[in-house]
Amino acid sequence: MPEKNAIVLLAEIRDLKQQLKEKEQELSALLATQKDSVLENKYCNNALSAEEITRYSRQVLVPEIGIDGQALLRNAKVLVVGAGGLGCPASVYLASSGVGQLTIVDYDEVELSNLHRQILHSEDDINRPKVESAYDKLHSINRSIKVIPLKLHVDSDSIKKLLGSNKYDVVVDGTDNVATRYLLNDACVLNGIPLVSGSALQLEGQLTVYNYKGGPCYRCLFPVPPPPETVTSCGDGGVLGPVPGIIGVLQALETIKIITNSPGVLSGRLLLFDGSRTKFRDIKLRPRNTECNMCGDDPVIKDLVDYEQFCGAAAHDKVINIDILENKEHVNVEEFSKKLGKRLVLDVRPVIQFQMCGLPKSYNFPYDCIDKQENLEKLRHLIKEENSDLKDVYVICRRGNDSQRAVRKLKENLSDLPVKFFSVKGGLQEFSRKIDPDFPVF
Numbered sequence: 001m002p003e004k005n006a007i008v009l010l011a012e013i014r015d016l017k018q019q020l021k022e023k024e025q026e027l028s029a030l031l032a033t034q035k036d037s038v039l040e041n042k043y044c045n046n047a048l049s050a051e052e053i054t055r056y057s058r059q060v061l062v063p064e065i066g067i068d069g070q071a072l073l074r075n076a077k078v079l080v081v082g083a084g085g086l087g088c089p090a091s092v093y094l095a096s097s098g099v100g101q102l103t104i105v106d107y108d109e110v111e112l113s114n115l116h117r118q119i120l121h122s123e124d125d126i127n128r129p130k131v132e133s134a135y136d137k138l139h140s141i142n143r144s145i146k147v148i149p150l151k152l153h154v155d156s157d158s159i160k161k162l163l164g165s166n167k168y169d170v171v172v173d174g175t176d177n178v179a180t181r182y183l184l185n186d187a188c189v190l191n192g193i194p195l196v197s198g199s200a201l202q203l204e205g206q207l208t209v210y211n212y213k214g215g216p217c218y219r220c221l222f223p224v225p226p227p228p229e230t231v232t233s234c235g236d237g238g239v240l241g242p243v244p245g246i247i248g249v250l251q252a253l254e255t256i257k258i259i260t261n262s263p264g265v266l267s268g269r270l271l272l273f274d275g276s277r278t279k280f281r282d283i284k285l286r287p288r289n290t291e292c293n294m295c296g297d298d299p300v301i302k303d304l305v306d307y308e309q310f311c312g313a314a315a316h317d318k319v320i321n322i323d324i325l326e327n328k329e330h331v332n333v334e335e336f337s338k339k340l341g342k343r344l345v346l347d348v349r350p351v352i353q354f355q356m357c358g359l360p361k362s363y364n365f366p367y368d369c370i371d372k373q374e375n376l377e378k379l380r381h382l383i384k385e386e387n388s389d390l391k392d393v394y395v396i397c398r399r400g401n402d403s404q405r406a407v408r409k410l411k412e413n414l415s416d417l418p419v420k421f422f423s424v425k426g427g428l429q430e431f432s433r434k435i436d437p438d439f440p441v442f
C-alpha cells in the first residue's frame with residue numbers, strides 16, 4: 001500500500017469530521033421531530049419527556065427545581081459572552097442542566113495558553129475559533145438543546161442585533177475587559193435582562209448579578225471606568241485555572257436560579273472568593289442608585305455608546321495598543337534583533353515574567369518601579385559601565401505598551417546621560433512571532 005503523507009491524512013480527517021458534523025445535524029433534527037411524540041408518553045407528566053425525566057432526574061428531584069423548573073430551563077434562552085476561563089465552565093453547566101437555547105459568542109481563537117483553564121478547548125482545537133470548539137463539546141454533552149456559536153466581537157452594533165433577534169432571559173458576562181463590561185451592562189438595562197457578572201485574577205474571584213428585580217446595575221456601583229493602571233488582565237497578572245472555574249460554575253448556578261425563579265439570587269451582593277485561603281465572603285452592595293445615568297429614575301444614557309472611547313486606556317490593551325512615542329523613538333523587532341547582544345536591553349516586564357523567559361544579556365527593570373531612586377541609580381551605573389561606547393538603549397516589554405511608558409520615564413529621569421532610549425514595537429510577542437518562535441509567547 002502506498003504510504004500516505006501527513007497532508008493527505010489531515011485532509012481525510014477533515015472530511016470525516018465534516019461527515020460526522022452532518023450526521024450529528026441529522027440526528028439533532030430527528031430528535032427535535034421526535035420530541036413532541038415523546039412528550040405524549042403515557043407514563044410521564046406532560047411537561048417533560050421520558051428522556052428529559054431520566055436525563056435531568058437528579059436535579060428535578062431538587063425541590064427548588066422540580067418539574068416546573070426543568071420546563072422553565074428548557075424554554076430559556078441564555079447568551080454567554082466569552083468562551084474563555086469563565087464562559088467555558090458556565091456554559092458546560094448551563095448546557096448539561098438543559099437550558100434550551102445557549103448562544104455562545106467570542107471573536108477569538110484557541111491558544112495553548114488558554115488550555116489550563118478554558119475547559120471546553122483541547123489541544124486539537126488550537127487556532128480554531130473558540131466558539132466552534134465550544135459548540136462541539138457542548139453539543140456532545142447535550143444534543144437535545146440548541147447551541148448557537150457566534151464568532152464575533154460584541155460591540156454596540158452587534159449586541160443590538162443579538163438582543164433584538166432573541167428574547168434572552170439572562171446574559172452571562174464571561175469577558176475580561178472593562179469596555180465589554182459597560183457595554184453588556186447598558187445593553188441589559190436597556191433590554192430589561194439580568195446580567196450575571198464574574199471575574200477572576202490570580203487566586204481571587206468575584207461574582208454578582210446586575211439589573212435583577214430592581215437591584216443595582218454595574219454603573220450604579222462604578223459610574224466611571226477605573227484608572228488604567230488599576231486594571232490587570234490574566235495575561236499580565238496570571239490566574240490559577242480552578243479560580244475562574246469556580247466563578248464560572250457559580251455564574252451558571254445564578255443563571256439557573258434566575259430562570260427557575262429560585263430565591264437567593266446574588267443581586268445587591270458581591271461574592272468574593274479568596275483561593276489562597278479557600279474562603280468566600282459576601283458583601284452587601286449599595287442599592288440601585290436612583291440617580292444612576294443608566295438605570296436611575298431619570299436616565300441620561302438612552303442608547304449604547306462607543307465603549308472603547310468611554311473606557312479609554314482602561315479598555316483591554318490587547319485590543320488597543322498605546323502609541324505615545326514619536327516614530328523615531330520606536331524600533332521594530334527586525335532592527336532590534338540585529339542589535340541584540342550589541343546594545344543594552346532593558347526588559348521592563350514584572351520580575352516573574354522575566355524569570356519565566358528573557359532575552360540573553362537583557363536586564364530586568366520592571367516598569368512599575370523603574371523610576372524609584374535606587375533603580376535610577378542602578379540604571380545610571382549600568383548605562384555608564386555597559387554602554388560606555390554605545391549610544392542606544394533598547395527597552396522591551398510583553399506587547400510594546402509598557403516599554404513606551406518606560407521610555408518616557410527614562411527620558412525624564414536620565415536626560416543628562418548621552419544615550420537614546422528606544423521602545424521595541426510589539427514587544428516580545430512580536431519578537432517571538434517574527435524573529436524567533438522559540439521564545440515562548442504568553
Ligand SMILES: Nc1ncnc2c1ncn2[C@@H]1O[C@H](COP(=O)(O)OP(=O)(O)OP(=O)(O)O)[C@@H](O)[C@H]1O
Nearest residue numbers: 082083084085106107108153154175176180234235
Ligand atoms: N467584546 C467581546 N466580544 C466577544 N468576545 C469577547 C469580548 N471581550 C472579550 N471576549 C472574549 O472573552 C474571553 C475572556 O477569556 P479569558 O478572560 O479567559 O481571557 P483570554 O482573552 O482568552 O486569555 P488571555 O487573557 O490569557 O490572553 C476571551 O475568549 C475573549 O475573546
